[in-house]
Amino acid sequence: GREIHLKSRPKGEPTPEIFELVEAAVPEPTDGQVLVRNHFMSVDPYMRGRMNDTKSYVPPFKLGEVLDGGSVGQVVRSRSPDFKEGDYVVGGTGGWREYAVAPAKHYQKVDPSVGPLSAYLGVLGMPGMTAYVGLLDIGKPAAGETVFVSGAAGAVGGVVGELARIKGCRVVGSAGSDAKVKHLREQLKFNDAFNYKSGPVAESLAKAFPEGIDVFFDNVGGEHLEAALGLMKNHGRIVLCGAISQYNATAPTPGPRNLMLAVGKRLTLQGFIVSDHGDRRADFLRDMGGWLREGKVSDVSTIVDGLDKAPDAFIGMMRGDNTGKMLVRLVKD
Ligand code: NDP
Numbered sequence: 001g002r003e004i005h006l007k008s009r010p011k012g013e014p015t016p017e018i019f020e021l022v023e024a025a026v027p028e029p030t031d032g033q034v035l036v037r038n039h040f041m042s043v044d045p046y047m048r049g050r051m052n053d054t055k056s057y058v059p060p061f062k063l064g065e066v067l068d069g070g071s072v073g074q075v076v077r078s079r080s081p082d083f084k085e086g087d088y089v090v091g092g093t094g095g096w097r098e099y100a101v102a103p104a105k106h107y108q109k110v111d112p113s114v115g116p117l118s119a120y121l122g123v124l125g126m127p128g129m130t131a132y133v134g135l136l137d138i139g140k141p142a143a144g145e146t147v148f149v150s151g152a153a154g155a156v157g158g159v160v161g162e163l164a165r166i167k168g169c170r171v172v173g174s175a176g177s178d179a180k181v182k183h184l185r186e187q188l189k190f191n192d193a194f195n196y197k198s199g200p201v202a203e204s205l206a207k208a209f210p211e212g213i214d215v216f217f218d219n220v221g222g223e224h225l226e227a228a229l230g231l232m233k234n235h236g237r238i239v240l241c242g243a244i245s246q247y248n249a250t251a252p253t254p255g256p257r258n259l260m261l262a263v264g265k266r267l268t269l270q271g272f273i274v275s276d277h278g279d280r281r282a283d284f285l286r287d288m289g290g291w292l293r294e295g296k297v298s299d300v301s302t303i304v305d306g307l308d309k310a311p312d313a314f315i316g317m318m319r320g321d322n323t324g325k326m327l328v329r330l331v332k333d
Contacts, residue, residue: 300324
């Protein structure tokens with residue numbers, strides 16, 4: 001099997017030279033482990049943080065070693081009573097390689113009849129669950145409220161918008177191209193959307209929310225956060241999911257200059273990490289599986305073929321090449 005190593009740490013925007021494709025022997029599982037052939041692997045924004053040698057909620061990737069991340073595939077050998085050969089599984093650590101060996105407890109079985117295998121890395125996987133706990137548990141939108149989501153055409157943002165519609169909210173999203181704006185309005189049924197590259201975010205946002213914002217789900221940070229603070233209604237909630245506009249920054253970026261508005265407006269700003277919310281996984285799979293079947297949420301992805309293209313997929317995702325979840329397909333069937 002082949003795998004991708006981190007050769008050097010990126011400075012600013014990641015480049016292809018920091019990655020290395022390496023031939024490796026297919027590992028043998030030992031007691032309690034499974035060998036999985038990956039069908040799809042995920043490239044995610046949080047991986048950019050792990051490429052830096054800094055302390056965070058997940059440890060940095062090690063130089064000269066295989067990267068890791070989410071993947072979905074089929075068990076080819078099992079030395080655990082939890083899985084049998086042929087089972088489809090999803091896990092958070094076996095990515096960036098064609099074959100992965102890991103303790104069975106790193107994997108969860110998936111039901112390919114609920115959605116395609118790839119959906120378990122998107123709407124039925126970590127990004128979908130991020131949208132679910134972030135919007136519903138932290139943002140707590142009520143019917144009739146207004147919701148703004150930044151990074152709306154991506155894996156998390158698209159699902160946030162659809163969930164806001166399910167909850168009876170008026171939802172507006174921002175994204176980085178006119179084609180993505182059209183996708184949000186037409187496919188995902190956002191009430192409105194705008195291209196944040198076509199003018200100051202504060203101006204587009206003021207037009208989109210003449211009545212103000214109740215819930216802001218922020219994937220982007222920076223200018224988006226400052227603009228939204230200016231338009232939040234009293235007692236509004238800001239869900240701090242990510243700040244991708246700052247992940248390539250080489251020096252600390254200035255905070256929103258108007259943060260003190262949170263005082264007078266009695267705002268709640270709350271960050272969260274999806275992996276802390278495992279107790280919601282069963283609810284998430286039941287609800288999201290149901291909504292997917294009913295067509296109320298969509299399985300949207302951008303797929304790149306071949307492990308050798310995984311670095312490009314990651315670099316492209318960081319630049320906005322994807323609509324929905326960015327995935328790398330390793331097995332064509
Ligand atoms: P996406 O599928 O949204 O892909 C990333 C997108 O970010 C790109 O498509 C691009 O879209 C956008 N982007 C890149 N640079 C900028 C910029 N400078 N300004 C605005 N947008 C930019 O990724 P995910 O859905 O996987 O992740 C979305 C966010 O959620 C990230 O911030 C991520 O870190 C966070 N996250 C947080 C989790 C948690 O537990 N808190 C868990 C999972 C994700 P465009 O064309 O619109 O610019």
